[in-house]
Amino acid sequence: MQTATPTAAPSASEKARAANAPYRERIIATKRALRARITDMPQRFAAITERVQRQLDAIERERAAGIEPVPQIEFSALDRISEAEKAHIRQRGCVVIRNVFDDARVADWNAELASYLERNDYLAKLQKGGAVDNYFNTLASGRPQIYGVFWSRPQMEARTDPAMAQAHSFLNRLWRFENADAPSGQVFNPDANLLYADRVRFRQPGDASLGLSAHVDAGSIERWIDPAYQNKVYRHVFGGDINQYDPFDAWGRTETEEIPSPAVCRMFRSFQAWTALTPQGPGDGTLQLLPVADAMAWMLLRALQDDVAEDDLCGAAACRAMLASPEHHGMLMRGYGSIPHMQAGDTVWWHPDVLHGVEDVHRGSGYSSVMYIAPAPDCAKNRRYADLQRPAFEAGLSAPDFAPDNLEVDFAGRFTPGDLSPLGQRVMGY
Numbered sequence: 312m313q314t315a316t317p318t319a320a321p322s323a324s325e326k327a328r329a330a331n332a333p334y335r336e337r338i339i340a341t342k343r344a345l346r347a348r349i350t351d352m353p354q355r356f357a358a359i360t361e362r363v364q365r366q367l368d369a370i371e372r373e374r375a376a377g378i379e380p381v382p383q384i385e386f387s388a389l390d391r392i393s394e395a396e397k398a399h400i401r402q403r404g405c406v407v408i409r410n411v412f413d414d415a416r417v418a419d420w421n422a423e424l425a426s427y428l429e430r431n432d433y434l435a436k437l438q439k440g441g442a443v444d445n446y447f448n449t450l451a452s453g454r455p456q457i458y459g460v461f462w463s464r465p466q467m468e469a470r471t472d473p474a475m476a477q478a479h480s481f482l483n484r485l486w487r488f489e490n491a492d493a494p495s496g497q498v499f500n501p502d503a504n505l506l507y508a509d510r511v512r513f514r515q516p517g518d519a520s521l522g523l524s525a526h527v528d529a530g531s532i533e534r535w536i537d538p539a540y541q542n543k544v545y546r547h548v549f550g551g552d553i554n555q556y557d558p559f560d561a562w563g564r565t566e567t568e569e570i571p572s573p574a575v576c577r578m579f580r581s582f583q584a585w586t587a588l589t590p591q592g593p594g595d596g597t598l599q600l601l602p603v604a605d606a607m608a609w610m611l612l613r614a615l616q617d618d619v620a621e622d623d624l625c626g627a628a629a630c631r632a633m634l635a636s637p638e639h640h641g642m643l644m645r646g647y648g649s650i651p652h653m654q655a656g657d658t659v660w661w662h663p664d665v666l667h668g669v670e671d672v673h674r675g676s677g678y679s680s681v682m683y684i685a686p687a688p689d690c691a692k693n694r695r696y697a698d699l700q701r702p703a704f705e706a707g708l709s710a711p712d713f714a715p716d717n718l719e720v721d722f723a724g725r726f727t728p729g730d731l732s733p734l735g736q737r738v739m740g741y
């Protein structure tokens with residue numbers, strides 16, 4: 312009699328292969344073309360490996376000496392940040408800006424958000440009809456960690472506050488946004504943001520759901536196969552002088568086309584970010600980062616090495632977050648770690664190429680709660696999305712990038728167009 316062999320769960324590379332099936336020929340052709348185009352691969356890959364390793368060494372040394380590798384600045388000092396400090400933020404690809412909002416205001420927002428969810432029966436309504444996206448392919452059980460509300464008063468007040476606009480300008484201006492080939496000479500306008508309505512996180516102590524391993528958003532296989540990524544954003548990675556590659560050169564970033572998928576951001580965000588509603592630190596289920604802005608250049612070339620199959624991009628899978636693979640990207644992980652302790656009203660910002668994730672378990676004692684609010688500077692790509700987002704705002708629907716739960720339609724206390732300040736009208740694109 313034969314015994315049944317247990318079926319192994321599909322491996323990461325098998326899952327990626329299935330997700331990439333419609334793009335398989337394009338991946339193979341792209342890899343062939345890039346490998347043919349790059350005539351100095353051994354030297355090029357050695358150069359970027361060394362460039363990244365030097366930074367990993369520095370980060371390890373800093374951590375060993377008790378120095379926090381994520382740059383930290385005060386909101387009140389934004390107009391006095393030195394060029395050297397800006398260069399450091401660009402190299403690390405991330406920054407903590409402290410005290411953007413004062414404690415009393417954030418405490419009011421935190422209480423109002425909890426009340427908004429409670430008095431409108433969010434959880435019961437979610438269980439009845441909520442849709443689930445599979446971007447992270449993870450089903451959270453019980454009380455969720457991420458709440459799909461977009462139009463509460465606290466979220467809208469924080470997004471449309473002059474302090475937020477000032478922080479966004481500062482961050483956008485870390486980019487090289489001027490380019491003679493762009494319309495009006497600018498890839499985007501750093502001082503005019505459009506609002507990107509995202510969700511909130513209330514992570515309760517003990518929560519072990521939806522820890523996220525190291526990943527990037529803003530495209531997975533697109534980073535190789537999309538023409539704007541390949542020929543503009545990463546032009547110095549896939550050809551020419553790799554020392555010219557600058558992750559903060561904006562050229563092409565606003566022209567990339569995502570493969571349509573639920574929960575993939577259709578706006579260009581100059582940084583991903585959140586604003587802390589509660590104090591939270593390492594161990595509290597908080598954010599982890601690899602503070603190396605150009606590690607992506609190494610990941611891109613890593614997938615073109617001889618030991619990676621012709622249809623494989625080191626596990627990058629269409630319509631999914633692009634995960635760091637233990638098999639191929641292990642070298643990077645010694646630089647990966649939790650962000651410093653955050654107080655309510657502090658904010659953290661990371662470049663769209665920066666590997667990030669969330670600690671598996673919340674071992675702390677209080678809720679770790681955040682509002683995701685990222686800068687999306689004015690450009691044609693972002694205006695297109697803003698045009699989709701405005702009607703959703705007016706009707707109280709879920710923001711167009713997210714699962715269409717549409718739970719807020721009849722929520723009491725929802726923020727409405729009549730509540731917008733003049734700045735609020737501008738960032739909504741009215």
Ligand SMILES: [Fe+2]
Pocket residue numbers: 526527528632667
């Ligand atoms: Fe992410």
